[in-house]
Amino acid sequence: MGIEKIMIIGALGQIGSELTPALRNIYGTDNVIACDLKEPGPDFKESGPFFYSDVLDKENISSIVEKNGVTQIYHLAAYLSAKAEHNPAMAWKLNMEGLFNILDVAIENNINKLFWPSSIAVFGPTTPKVNTPQTCMMEPNTVYGISKKAGEGWCEWYHKKYGLDIRSLRYPGLISYKTLPGGGTTDYAVDIFHGAVANKRYHCYLNGQTKLPMMYMDDAVRGTIELMEADADNIKIKSSYNITSMSFTPAELTAEIQKTIPEFICDYQPDERQRIADSWPQSIDDSKACEEWGWRHQYDLPKMTSEMLKHVGKLQMESF
Numbered sequence: 630m631g632i633e634k635i636m637i638i639g640a641l642g643q644i645g646s647e648l649t650p651a652l653r654n655i656y657g658t659d660n661v662i663a664c665d666l667k668e669p670g671p672d673f674k675e676s677g678p679f680f681y682s683d684v685l686d687k688e689n690i691s692s693i694v695e696k697n698g699v700t701q702i703y704h705l706a707a708y709l710s711a712k713a714e715h716n717p718a719m720a721w722k723l724n725m726e727g728l729f730n731i732l733d734v735a736i737e738n739n740i741n742k743l744f745w746p747s748s749i750a751v752f753g754p755t756t757p758k759v760n761t762p763q764t765c766m767m768e769p770n771t772v773y774g775i776s777k778k779a780g781e782g783w784c785e786w787y788h789k790k791y792g793l794d795i796r797s798l799r800y801p802g803l804i805s806y807k808t809l810p811g812g813g814t815t816d817y818a819v820d821i822f823h824g825a826v827a828n829k830r831y832h833c834y835l836n837g838q839t840k841l842p843m844m845y846m847d848d849a850v851r852g853t854i855e856l857m858e859a860d861a862d863n864i865k866i867k868s869s870y871n872i873t874s875m876s877f878t879p880a881e882l883t884a885e886i887q888k889t890i891p892e893f894i895c896d897y898q899p900d901e902r903q904r905i906a907d908s909w910p911q912s913i914d915d916s917k918a919c920e921e922w923g924w925r926h927q928y929d930l931p932k933m934t935s936e937m938l939k940h941v942g943k944l945q946m947e948s949f
Contacts (some may be wrong), residue, residue, distance in 0.1 A: 633741070634660050635700045639683055639705035641665040643808045644746065644800075644849065648703065651850050653677055653922045662697055664690075665706075674679070684727035684836065699775055701857070703718040703744045704731040710750055711774040711902050712812030715774040721915045724776035732787050735795075743795045745870035749842055750774035753797060754908045761910035763871050763917045770908050781868040788867040796856050797869035800915060801842035802847050804933060814905045817879060818843055825886050825893045834900045837880035837881055838934045840911040842873045845928035845936065852924055859922035866917060873913035874926030875933070 638822065639645045640663035653661045653676070663673070665681035667699030673679070678876040680693050684706045691697070696915055702778055713720035735743045752761055753768040769775050787793045804816025806822070817833050852872055856864070877885075918924035928936070 631799050632656075633700050633945070634662070634707060635663045635701045635703065636664060636694060636697070637703045637705065638664045638682060639680075640679075640689070641667045641669055642705055642798045643803060643805060644846075644853075645703070645705045646808045646945050647805060648705075648850050648853060649673075650676065651701075651854060655854070661713045662693065662699065666694065670691045674779050685723065685735060687730040690730060691737065694734055694738045694740070697864045699738070701743070702731060702740055703853075703857075704728065705746060707746075707776075708773065709813040710748075710771055710905055711762060711810050711816075712815050712906070713772040713776070714901070720772050721776055723859055725779060726772070728783065730940060732783065732793070735793055736787070741794065744853065745748060745780065745784060745795060745797050747777045747797050747799045748773065749799055749801050749909055749913065750780040750905075751781060751912050753870070753909055755944055756910060760912050760914045761871070763866070764912050774908075784869070785867045794861055794864075796864055798849075798853060798856060798872045798918075799913075800849060800897050801844050801873050803844055803846055804937065805846035806937055806944060807846070812907075812946070814902045815841055815843065819867075819884060820880060821879070821886070821895065822937045823945075824895075824940050825890050826938065826945050827895065829890060829892050831883075831893075831895045831899050834894055834902050835877045835879055835897070835906050836903060837883070837895075837897050838878050839903070839906050840876050840878045841874045841906060841909060842911070842913045843933075844872070846876045848874050848926050848928050849871050851906075852918075852928075855924065856918075856922060861923045865921050870918040870921075870924075871913050871915040872924060873915050875930050876912040877930050881930070882934070886903040886938065889938050890936070891933050901904070913935055921927060
């Protein structure tokens with residue numbers, strides 16, 4: 630097999646902005662093409678190939694793939710959970726038509742592997758909340774969750790119909806200091822660090838006892854790459870794998886932050902995102918990912934909190 634040429638759609642988003650440099654470190658700068666609708670910062674734009682692209686513009690995406698000899702695609706563009714509830718029609722259009730475009734482009738251009746992210750949003754109120762299994766009742770009650778559940782089904786169908794090697798992870802809440810949140814229900818777990826460092830105070834839009842599965846971005850990026858590099862024979866699940874590393878409540882995260890910033894205060898003012906969070910699992914069983922392709926998380930709550938406080942502190946010092 631020759632050199633892989635990788636295309637990342639949504640490269641400036643929360644995941645893409647960290648996945649892109651990680652892949653360039655492995656495959657070489659010129660072999661990883663970043664694509665997004667947004668204007669990249671100068672550092673990102675100068676760090677490797679970049680193309681403006683709209684995932685709803687299939688012709689343009691296909692042209693980039695063909696002209697650059699792309700062999701792998703990471704399709705990350707999506708409306709996230711809270712944002713999708715405010716614009717359901719656009720969220721469905723972007724999340725579903727965008728996926729169809731990429732699936733068809735992959736088939737038409739003989740793409741070797743395709744990555745598409747799912748989410749714990751595929752689960753719903755009828756799903757077992759503790760240690761949620763890989764296979765169980767899934768009745769999502771959010772626009773985002775409905776689109777992700779449908780997407781999982783289409784990924785399976787394209788694999789069975791065309792033999793497309795498509796791989797997916799059901800991401801939990803993702804925590805990163807490098808990019809601002811993009812409209813997700815778990816975004817408090819990023820915002821809280823900025824509030825703690827800057828103001829010693831944070832107003833949380835979930836109640837203090839809302840336990841949700843979470844993951845530090847370093848684990849998410851590493852897990853994504855490990856999944857894509859795993860032998861195809863080990864990838865038994867073609868819908869999406871459960872994956873997780875920790876579960877905590879806002880109150881537990883606050884207590885962990887207070888070990889470093891004792892004066893930090895968090896108060897709770899639940900809004901419409903509480904309904905979404907209440908429908909999601911509290912913890913995830915990712916044993917299938919562990920057994921089949923060797924997934925292991927490296928960050929727990931104390932280690933993640935320490936890293937976030939350190940890096941957010943540096944960012945805020947640099948902004949002055």
